[in-house]
Amino acid sequence: MTIPSLTEFTDYLNYYASHRPESTQAPAHWHEKVPTKKEVVSFVNNFWLEWGNINAHLKPQLPYAKWLSQQPNYRSAAETAFRLRKKRRTRLVLDKEATESRASADAELLIDRFRTDKSFFSDTRFDTAVSPLLDRLWSSSITWSDLNARALLEYFYTDHAKQTLELRPALVTKYEQAQKAVEEFMATLTAVQCSDPQLSKALGGDIFSYSASDNRAKSAHRSLFNRSPIPRWMDNPIKRRGERIREQLLVYRYWQMNKRWGGFPAAVVRDLMYIDSIDHQYNERTIERMFADFTGTKRQKSQR
Numbered sequence: 256m257t258i259p260s261l262t263e264f265t266d267y268l269n270y271y272a273s274h275r276p277e278s279t280q281a282p283a284h285w286h287e288k289v290p291t292k293k294e295v296v297s298f299v300n301n302f303w304l305e306w307g308n309i310n311a312h313l314k315p316q317l318p319y320a321k322w323l324s325q326q327p328n329y330r331s332a333a334e335t336a337f338r339l340r341k342k343r344r345t346r347l348v349l350d351k352e353a354t355e356s357r358a359s360a361d362a363e364l365l366i367d368r369f370r371t372d373k374s375f376f377s378d379t380r381f382d383t384a385v386s387p388l389l390d391r392l393w394s395s396s397i398t399w400s401d402l403n404a405r406a407l408l409e410y411f412y413t414d415h416a417k418q419t420l421e422l423r424p425a426l427v428t429k430y431e432q433a434q435k436a437v438e439e440f441m442a443t444l445t446a447v448q449c450s451d452p453q454l455s456k457a458l459g460g461d462i463f464s465y466s467a468s469d470n471r472a473k474s475a476h477r478s479l480f481n482r483s484p485i486p487r488w489m490d491n492p493i494k495r496r497g498e499r500i501r502e503q504l505l506v507y508r509y510w511q512m513n514k515r516w517g518g519f520p521a522a523v524v525r526d527l528m529y530i531d532s533i534d535h536q537y538n539e540r541t542i543e544r545m546f547a548d549f550t551g552t553k554r555q556k557s558q559r
Contacts, residue, residue: 263317264404271306276305278301279305281383283382285382290381292363295362296359299361310398323403323530328526328529329526335520335522365385368385369384402516406508406512407505409488410505410533418489419489419504420500524542525538525539
């Protein structure tokens with residue numbers, strides 16, 4: 256069975272953004288008048304029903320979704336994961352009660368956002384204040400199927416596992432060198448600056464101004480020391496070369512997906528590893544051991 260093309264993967268993952276109904280945008284009349292809470296709840300309820308309709312009826316018709324649905328191992332994994340989710344009472348968005356409950360909570364969020372903005376900007380209208388939050392709600396509501404699609408897209412169309420092994424050590428080394436260079440520069444800059452604030456202000460002017468270079472240096476210092484030396488996708492536990500490094504990274508993505516989505520057993524990942532065109536598989540016991548190793552590595556990093 257031929258795997259979906261890169262375009263078919265991206266069409267699936269970008270479907271929410273490219274097919275967002277107009278009814279999920281902040282209504283125009285909200286610009287003229289602040290709506291009641293009842294009106295906001297009604298709007299957000301429709302907002303999630305529209306999202307659910309896309310997820311339940313439109314996205315499954317896309318080529319990637321059809322390819323996946325034809326595979327019995329994927330169907331088995333999905334059925335187990337969803338059955339456990341329902342058993343734990345973690346309701347789905349399409350559930351009427353869950354949708355109404357979420358609508359009420361999100362309505363409060365929108366109203367609170369508006370009140371916060373109003374305290375700073377007296378002319379802010381309700382629609383302009385809440386639109387960015389609506390955009391985030393719409394685009395960040397990722398399903399189990401979306402996370403699986405991302406993991407498979409990385410597996411089939413990137414060389415992230417190999418790049419992690421080859422490039423991560425060099426990036427960390429260069430980052431440490433850059434940190435040292437910036438600290439030395441800041442020390443030198445401090446040494447040449449005038450220590451007397453009154454004298455520094457009196458000198459002023461273009462020739463004696465220190466503020467421009469000083470501010471740029473401080474900005475560079477903050478930017479460098481407040482970020483990771485490696486891209487987020489490279490922050491994974493892959494350390495050794497081998498014929499299965501791509502599958503190791505895929506299992507790690509499923510471990511991340513497991514944490515985000517509420518937990519499912521290793522048997523689900525075992526079934527997912529039998530999706531067509533995945534080169535190597537792991538048994539359930541091996542996956543459990545890998546999950547435990549990933550959890551231990553993550554805990555060690557958080558304790559540093």
